[in-house]
Amino acid sequence: MTVTTPHSAYWEGVRDGLPFILVVAPFALLFGVVATEAGLTVWETLAFSVVVIAGAAQFTALQLMQENAPTVIVLASALAVNLRMAMYSASLTPHLGATPIWQRALAAYMMVDQSYACSILAYERNRDWTPMQKMAFYFGAVTPVIPVWYAMTVAGALIGSSMPAGLALDFAVPITFIAMIAPALRTLAHKAAATASVVLALGFAFVPFNLGLIIAGIGGMMVGAQVELWMDRRART
Amino acid sequence: MTDPIIAKGTLWTVIILLGLGSFALRFAFLGLIGNRPMPDWIMRHLRYTAVAVLPGLVAPLVVWPGATDGVLDLPRLTAALTTLVVGYLTKNVLAAIFSGAGMLYLLLYLMG
Numbered sequence: 001m002t003v004t005t006p007h008s009a010y011w012e013g014v015r016d017g018l019p020f021i022l023v024v025a026p027f028a029l030l031f032g033v034v035a036t037e038a039g040l041t042v043w044e045t046l047a048f049s050v051v052v053i054a055g056a057a058q059f060t061a062l063q064l065m066q067e068n069a070p071t072v073i074v075l076a077s078a079l080a081v082n083l084r085m086a087m088y089s090a091s092l093t094p095h096l097g098a099t100p101i102w103q104r105a106l107a108a109y110m111m112v113d114q115s116y117a118c119s120i121l122a123y124e125r126n127r128d129w130t131p132m133q134k135m136a137f138y139f140g141a142v143t144p145v146i147p148v149w150y151a152m153t154v155a156g157a158l159i160g161s162s163m164p165a166g167l168a169l170d171f172a173v174p175i176t177f178i179a180m181i182a183p184a185l186r187t188l189a190h191k192a193a194a195t196a197s198v199v200l201a202l203g204f205a206f207v208p209f210n211l212g213l214i215i216a217g218i219g220g221m222m223v224g225a226q227v228e229l230w231m232d233r234r235a236r237t
Numbered sequence: 238m239t240d241p242i243i244a245k246g247t248l249w250t251v252i253i254l255l256g257l258g259s260f261a262l263r264f265a266f267l268g269l270i271g272n273r274p275m276p277d278w279i280m281r282h283l284r285y286t287a288v289a290v291l292p293g294l295v296a297p298l299v300v301w302p303g304a305t306d307g308v309l310d311l312p313r314l315t316a317a318l319t320t321l322v323v324g325y326l327t328k329n330v331l332a333a334i335f336s337g338a339g340m341l342y343l344l345l346y347l348m349g
Contacts, residue, residue, distance in 0.1 A: 182324025
């Protein structure tokens, strides 16, 4: 590995973030289409994507508003879907905590599944990076993704309901998420955490307000941590 | 489609509060804890955030797809498993996405 400056870390981030355009573009396009079908204007749809930048939470909120759910329920459910961002935030803190507050605020605003996933993997590969290099990589990783998120939302809103149903765009979201998770299943602890998460999410799917996902997330983390401790003990004996 | 009406007041309330709430969640630890070291047991749990949350987000979408009104669907299930296996074996996100999407379209085409 060659010497990494913040400049080159930024460009490494851009390179690692580029493939996620293919992930984010259909997701944003789909949100644009779904939102205009729900009666939102192009401007309202764009504002939604710029202010919130969280696909899954936006879909959740839109769905519940169409069902005329109380505003409190809409917000609680969508924020529950976004609770994972607090976990991402906590897990990025040891790496980015020493950078200036305005950079951390900007990083927080642009935090999405993809930028988190590829940054945390890069930090594990490059343990010698300074906080500045890590932040540069992070900003690099979001550079291709965020503008595409805005632009494709507008494109989707303009295309509106003329999208053919045969494209099965509904499944773009699960496929991209699975493609991100699969390479991260490196150790037994990671696999156990993911398996527990799936079992708990399906088992607790009946729990209202998306709290089943929160149970699955916390349960999966506990299983991962316990399996890691167990592996450490076994390695030592 | 029925005529879905979302009151404009409700819509903007949700957009603004959801935006503020999402930022608060994203900023919580990064902004407030900053450079202070965190205990081992917290770090041990945080290592598994991504693999603990995303599978839980995806599993119901795979098993009960909205597009089929929640009925288990062979093309979608096979596409999901293909994506998982290719992603795990190749460690390549794009290869996994294209394999999964290819499998989905192939099966949707074959099963008409």
